[in-house]
Amino acid sequence: MVPEHPKTLLIACGALAEETLAVLATGQWGHVEITCLPAKLHNRPALIPEAIRKKIHANRDQFDKILALYGDCGTGGKLDDVLREEGVERIAGAHCYEFFTGSSLFNSLADAEPATFYLTDFLARHFDRLIIEGLGIDRHPELLPLYFGNYEHLLYLSQIEDPELQEKAKAAAERLSLAYEYRFTGLTGLEDFLKLKAAG
Known part of the structure; x- marks a missing residue:
């Protein structure tokens, strides 16, 4: 049975770390954790989709839900392809x-x-x-x-x-x-x- 507040992992761009932590500090988010990928990946966006896939695979067994705090960020739709395959939702938008x-x-x-x-x-x-x-x-x-x-x-x-x-x-x-x-x-x-x- 899924708990009322499923243990949730946010996979975020490192450029969003401080802002995400600021939001988590304002509410009842004890069931939410954050892990970040390096912001410098934006200089090589083709690497983002598989980097996120690795994070998903490394953490899936430890969480009830995984979400992505990433826009498309120049991946040309390939990030969405990976997230669809992995059953992970992301925040809407092409970029932050x-x-x-x-x-x-x-x-x-x-x-x-x-x-x-x-x-x-x-x-x-x-x-x-x-x-x-x-x-x-x-x-x-x-x-x-x-x-x-x-x-x-x-x-x-x-x-x-x-x-x-x-x-x-x-x-x-x-x-x-x-x-x-x-x-x-x-x-x-x-x-x-x-x-x-x-x-x-």
Whole structure:
């Protein structure tokens, strides 16, 4: 018999770890645990589906339910294929920008300003390491216009209102020579998914 609150594992992108822990700290989530895959997998999205499959297989016997906190994240539908095969549901959305804002709002934002580069709290916090160093711009500044020459705006989608992170995001926009915009999203997207799929 399945317990009232099935023991649940969240397999999350490392870029969502702090935000997910913040949500779990706010409710009755004692039956929920989280494990993360490295955020750097986003640089090689083809590796994400099988990495998640390995996590599922390694943990299936220990949990009643497994959920994935991942968008498609550039896997071209292959992540959904793996999750379908393994019987695991994921949060809706192509990427974290979409499930932080909600699909309707994100689509409106993207339609209004298609040449937009997005930051989350995680990306604002680690901008230099993930973007400047991760893309080799620190070593080869000539790459900057190749990566970002078609962007016009930087939109910081913030999950937690933090003036220090806002300053980091502004500095990132300046570094990329992009117009800066700020929008607070909160954690509602994650909260709603957990209430719907992990509450019982």
